[in-house]
Amino acid sequence: QQQVKQSPQSLIVQKGGISIINCAYENTAFDYFPWYQQFPGKGPALLIAIRPDVSEKKEGRFTISFNKSAKQFSLHIMDSQPGDSATYFCAARTMGSSSASKIIFGSGTRLSIRP
Amino acid sequence: GAGVSQSPSNKVTEKGKDVELRCDPISGHTALYWYRQSLGQGLEFLIYFQGNSAPDKSGLPSDRFSAERTGGSVSTLTIQRTQQEDSAVYLCASSLPLTDTQYFGPGTRLTVL
Numbered sequence: 001q002q003q004v005k006q007s008p009q010s011l012i013v014q015k016g017g018i019s020i021i022n023c024a025y026e027n028t029a030f031d032y033f034p035w036y037q038q039f040p041g042k043g044p045a046l047l048i049a050i051r052p053d054v055s056e057k058k059e060g061r062f063t064i065s066f067n068k069s070a071k072q073f074s075l076h077i078m079d080s081q082p083g084d085s086a087t088y089f090c091a092a093r094t095m096g097s098s099s100a101s102k103i104i105f106g107s108g109t110r111l112s113i114r115p
Numbered sequence: 116g117a118g119v120s121q122s123p124s125n126k127v128t129e130k131g132k133d134v135e136l137r138c139d140p141i142s143g144h145t146a147l148y149w150y151r152q153s154l155g156q157g158l159e160f161l162i163y164f165q166g167n168s169a170p171d172k173s174g175l176p177s178d179r180f181s182a183e184r185t186g187g188s189v190s191t192l193t194i195q196r197t198q199q200e201d202s203a204v205y206l207c208a209s210s211l212p213l214t215d216t217q218y219f220g221p222g223t224r225l226t227v228l
Contacts, residue, residue: 041221042221043119043206043219046216049215093215102160103217105157105160106157108157
């Protein structure tokens with residue numbers, strides 16, 4: 001019930017295309033859904049996040065779509081660029097016993113943008 | 116300002132040896148997390164510390180793994196009697212209390228021969 005399932009495992013998109021990564025969860029207690037971006041040799045960094053009271057959040061070329069009833073959310077990267085090539089992790093937060101954010105990560109999607 | 120730092124960046128050890136991995140969180144961040152990332156895999160939660168509260172150790176894979184946080188700042192993850200399956204990148208993250216964003220360090224790549 002604590003899992004966050006992510007797909008696809010890898011994705012190749014042409015430059016200028018739309019990259020779409022999907023995630024699903026079971027635990028309805030999750031209250032915050034971030035996406036992290038990781039470049040090789042670096043730690044993950046927060047990219048964009050959404051709360052379940054909204055269905056969509058857009059920041060520049062990055063959009064999260066959230067379907068609360070289906071318990072699914074997705075990341076859309078518009079006009080994908082070679083610099084977007086990275087591994088993307090969806091995640092979901094549940095508050096820990098000591099009021100800290102315990103984040104459950106998906107398995108990651110390796111995105112490659114072809115020039 | 117300075118981000119989360121981890122040391123060493125790389126560690127090669129022999130099977131059966133003990134290793135210590137260090138994490139320096141961002142100043143003022145009371146929450147600290149350790150994750151393990153195996154090659155091509157996602158992030159596996161290991162342990163987190165929040166202020167003076169008892170740590171959540173629910174993710175530690177075996178009793179060979181332990182972690183401590185001294186003075187509410189620096190944390191050390193210790194792996195005793197290392198095994199080849201312990202080879203992975205160990206990531207540390209910190210955050211401000213009651214906030215959502217975790218800031219990750221660059222990780223320590225552990226290789227057990």
